[in-house]
Amino acid sequence: MKKLVELHNITKSFDDLVVIKGLDLYIHENEFVTLLGPSGCGKTTLLRLIGGFEQLDKGEIIFDGKNLQDLPPYEREINTVFQNYALFPHLNVYENVAFGLKMKKVDSETINDEVQKALKLVKLEGYETRSVKKMSGGQQQRVAIARAIVNKPKLLLLDEPLGALDLKLRQDMQYELKDMQQKLGISFVFVTHDQEEALTMSDIVVVMNDGEIQQIGTPEDIYNEPKNKFTAKFIGESNIIDAVMKNDFLVNFEGVDFECVDKGFDINEEVDVVIRPEDIILTKETPNKITGIVDDITFKGVHYEICVLVEGKEYVIHSTDPVTIGNKVSLNFDPDEIHVMKKSV
């Protein structure tokens, strides 16, 4: 796939606070990329740098082969869906959507066609003359998307556009956005702090923390093969355990040796081990397994969330079978469900 955006050694600070620290990233054509991270990790700043709303301190942004340095936002073939939608309150739905095309001096007949198409895509036909102030959050968000995609940008930036919506609407919009991206064949860069949203929608997830990229990968990679403790903790629930690598394919934690599928560590290197809650199966107490006492159990709908105490350390297990609090149980998992990571500094 062709590279659409190349970020080289991007650095940005506000006053004395460095928010992006020498970051490199490629975004390919027709790719749904999500920037995922906790608030304050620099993901929105990164988006604003691409959009041209902030100036780089160092590094360069190459977009479609051109350096974007000193190019104002209105000369970039990039459109943005803002966090609070930023719809023009003095214009109605039609005028909002037509704004970009009018700026490009497109003839009014074409504008009309394109606006109708865009409104159809976001399922807002018939709302042309409605005041944007009198619309619900979900509708406003659709207008904001229509207003951006009507310009047929090569890249669409979305800054937590689903943040203000309720759960059901948010889930619907996740699928619709993904669907839209595939239909339009343009690249999306989507900023969110919601890991589930990131996993559902993206081709590529970029996990960020503290102005640096922690991991880039497909949702499956990120979930199954977290590179470090931060990613493991941030993406889904996980049990992170201190362990020692005895040899290739052999790891020791909680005083028990386990076969695993990881290699390439030093002998006796201290490592972190991740086991996802749904990968652990509880059985009656058996020797040579990690054993603990059931401390708590919560019904979560699809599964029970069970808390097991192993020598004072908490393990979270997802299981469809209930257990009794106070019982002694053993934790079972297959070698390929043990994921060994280097200790992060």
Place this chain on the structure above:
Amino acid sequence: MTIPYITWMAILVLLPTLLIILLSFTDLDIFDLKSFSFNFDSIEVLKREEVTRAVLNSIKFSFLATILCFIIGYPVAYFLSNLKSKNKTLYVTLLIIPIWSNMLLRIMAWEKLFFPVSILNMFGVSFDLIGTDIAILIGMVSMYLPFMVLPIYSVLEKIDTSLIEASKDLGANETKTFLKVIFPLSISGVVSGTIMTLLPAMTAFALPERLGGGKIPLIGNIIEDYFLKTANINAGSLISVLLMILIVALFIVITRFDKEGETLI
């Protein structure tokens, strides 16, 4: 809850207004209730040349002063609202400070400067402006400029910066962003500022009297003359009513420009 409001409005607004309307159409010598009788003789006064001239003067000077205030005031408000300096409040305060001193004093200060012999002679400058249109316009603009700047400033200040970013994101350069987004969103401030400038300018009487040297009477001066100099209460009342109608009509027309209905006044 609304009873205190209604009471005060009745005493302070409705009653005097009704009284003025009543006085317009009665034949009443001062303090002599026996001579009370209805008639419409006072309407004749509107045909007098001095009255029509004063009405036209009022309209002319209030419109010119308002336009000048807008031309000078909008850029000032825009500049202030875009200021990133920590001294922003200081600059806004500087703009307000003149309002704190008495208007009559400020008018008289201008008057002194506009006479040929003034403190300005020290710097080798001498004006002879008393009785000219320019003197009245300078006076009006200096009196009412803050009232134009402040409402526009406060509206500009409240415009969400993401709207400006959205406009640029959609391909509008600085000029188009101003014309298509910033200015339309500041209309309510312009309307408030216009009302705050136009209406006091129209009713001004101390200012034209001092700076106009008695040569350029506005409606306010005519009303004052009828009440205080010739004791023609009926004619004075009628012209007051006329002025009121003019103001209400202007008010209705001006507020029409504010589609959002967010005008402060």
